[in-house]
Amino acid sequence: MLDRPGKSARMRRPQEERREQLLEAAMEAIARHGLSNVTLEKVAKLAGLTAGMVNFHFTSKQDLLAATIGRLADEHREACEAAVAPHAGKPVEAIMALLAVNFDKTIATPVKLAVWTAFWGESGARADYMAVCGASDRAYQDAVRALVADLVATAGVAVDARSAALGLCGLVDNLWQEALVEGEAFDHAAGLELCRLYLKNLFPSLFAADPPQDKAAETEDLSEEERDYLARLTLPAWTYRDAAFSAAEVERVHLPAWHVLCHVGELPTPGDYVTMEVLGKRVLAMRGEDGAVRVFHNVCRHRAHAIAPHRQGHTDTVLQCPYHAWCYDTQGVLRGIAASRTFPKLDKANLGLFPVDSEIFCGFVFVRFAPGGASVAERYAPYAEELAPYAIADMVPISDYWQGTVEADWKNVWDNYLEDYHFPVGHPGLSALMAKDYDREPDHATRTIRLSHVMREEVRGDWSTRMYARLLLASEHLPPAQRRRWSYFYMYPGVAIETFPDQVDFYHITPLGPGRSRIRWRSYGPRQADRQLEAVQYLGQRINFGVHHEDNALIESVQENLNAGTYERGVLSDKEVNVRALHDWVRQDMPQAR
Structure with a gap:
């Protein structure tokens, strides 16, 4: 049977709890009002205690503020020491554990970050800050530098340990500022991953592998319905607007890709x-x-x-x-x-x-x-047989080369391109030409997608649409199933070959930075074309340019809201299975997007 605590222990506990209440309230007050506007009365009110209780624990405002930042410093130091201790002699594991502390959701909270920033930013508080935290800050920086020196020795690369360590600490500080601005929307896992990528740039042999993702452990307690829902969630909105993420995409996704x-x-x-x-x-x-x-x-x-x-x-x-x-x-x-x-x-x-x-x-x-x-x-091997009858290699240009800019992230462009859910409302002309059935066929092994639809038996729509259907030739060089079919063959991340009975074109998207992309296009057709085929080709391009303008308006509107910060994630329907595949491939290449 456990001994009952004595009277002194019972009295001490409420005092410690009230002191903690006051420190929590002080942090909240600093986050709300800034250091200079904090008063003992405001702290007492937030804590739900009397001003006398504040004076009982802290002799002055300066004493309270010093204790507040001291508490954060102690918490950070103890967490770092505990994280690194199990990884003695393993610099990769140790430095990643140390970095993980900085992005722990109990350490890097919006309120705590506001307190750190307040002490850094107000010149009158710097002396107090250094008196309380100077030693622990130097110890932290020395620990980072020592771990980086161990990485240099392990990798055998010509990297200056001090500059690399300062760069890493500066990156963490910058991401903390970003977390302060974004608040609850900040992606802590993405911040940690950016630090790993920084280290990978310096020590590619040590940080080449992506961090393991134990998906089974993450979802083992969920129902099938819950797992299905999570699998349908879109990429987070920040991945469509973040400059660092966009730059990393170029390096990891686009430069190694085919264009x-x-x-x-x-x-x-x-x-x-x-x-x-x-x-x-x-x-x-x-x-x-x-x-x-x-x-x-x-x-x-x-x-x-x-x-x-x-x-x-x-x-x-x-x-x-x-x-x-x-x-x-x-x-x-x-x-x-x-x-x-x-x-x-x-x-x-x-x-x-x-x-x-x-x-x-x-x-x-x-x-x-x-x-x-x-x-x-x-x-493109899954579609070689379907592409062969078009004899694309023997074609010649039948349109001018076109290149333009769209104010939308490259993923946003393809999100729109890869689904037909928006056709009835977004493309009334195209819907008047094509039947409702739509083939959606992602191939995860090759990271390609086939999209295809066939023309209506009775075409509706405007003059261009109806005339295109009326003048379209039999296209006897194509199998019957392809003679009135439009098909699109997307190759992740940025290219589509588009086939029509009368012509073929390419559609190429590359990023110009977060929230901005370049589009390239040109169309090709048979070497010998009579006037009727030329008319059909002209009408087909006219229809597609209309679709292009409609799509640009849609995706630029989406991008504005992705940039605004209100929308965070959406959920995908069965009609958007191709978008789901695209997002899965992005997550595989960019683990921080998970």
């Missing part, structure tokens, strides 16, 4: 070239004298000027850099150096244009800026 540059029909003869600017890269596809199409970085080896100045062009012999007249042949080999005698001896064979990883699929020239991963042909 469509052009079609071989735009390069009919040797010396023809097409350029593209994407993700800060400038690239050039050119047909060589040997007939092969090659892709290079559009950058001179001398002083980095662009070799090809136009979107599309031709050279009979060599491409001459407009800056200093260095010349490259159609296979990217350096052939001439102006004033060559003023240079030391140069090996021209090793000064050709920088090559870019490329692949030609269905006549489309694809590029990527980080090698590895499946080829375009492997990604």
Whole structure:
């Protein structure tokens, strides 16, 4: 049987509890009013105690404020020491445990962060802050620096430990400020993941793997209905507007991905070239004298000027850099150096244009800026049989090249593109042309999606829609099931090949930063087209441009609300299974989005 506490212990407990009440109230008062506007009366009122009780525990306002920040410092120090202790000799685990403390939801609360910020920000409080917290702050920074030094030694990389540690501490401070501004909307897990990515940039061999995600443990106590609901939740709104997240997406999602540059029909003869600017890269596809199409970085080896100045062009012999007249042949080999005698001896064979990883699929020239991963042909393999009858590789351009900007995040653009739920209201013209049935077929193995719908037997709508259906040819080169069908073949993250009975086009989306994207498009058709086919192609493009303008209005409206901070998440219907697949792939690549 336990001994009953004595009288002194029973008296001490209420006093300790009241002191804690007052410290909690002091934090709340600082968060609401700032340090200079805090009074003992305000603290007493928030605590539900008398002013005399405040004076009993604290002799002055300065004494109360010092005790308040001291309590936070002790809490943080004790939590850090407890987190690191089990990981002695394991710097990766230790530093991640230390960082996790800074994003613990009991440590980095909006109120506590407001208190820290108040003491940092008011010059009159800095001396008090350093008197209470100076030693613990220095100990924390020394611990971070020691762990970073251990990481340097373990990885064997040339990284300055002090600057790396200061950078990491600065990142945590910056994220704390962000958490203070965003309040309850701040994603603590995402903050921790950004710190991991910072360390991954410095020590890729140590932080290469994504943190484990124990999904089974997270949902084992949930019902099937609850698990289904959670699986249908959209990406959080902050992932569509956060600058750091957007920059990380470029590195992890878009640079390693395949991007469509052009079609071989735009390069009919040797010396023809097409350029593209994407993700800060400038690239050039050119047909060589040997007939092969090659892709290079559009950058001179001398002083980095662009070799090809136009979107599309031709050279009979060599491409001459407009800056200093260095010349490259159609296979990217350096052939001439102006004033060559003023240079030391140069090996021209090793000064050709920088090559870019490329692949030609269905006549489309694809590029990527980080090698590895499946080829375009492997990604599109589930649809090879369906694409083959269109003979896309033999087509030629039938429209001007189009490029534009949309004030919407790239994910927002594809969220809209990949679902038909909005068709009846958002696209009345398209709904008048197409039957209600819509194929939605994500392929998780290849991260591709097939979307497809067939035209109505009796087409309604405006003049363009009705005339398109009336003039559409039999398209006998296509199987019967494809002769009145529009299909779209999306390849994550940014490309779609769109097939119609009369033409084929590409649709390419790349990020220009959070909440902003670039759209590229061009259409291609058979080499021989009579006037009726040309009319059908014109009408088809007219219909699709109408859909494009409608979509832009929709997604820009969505982006404004994603930016505003009111909306956080939505839930997806069965009609939005493709959006769910897209979001799953983003979460796989960007774990902080979970």
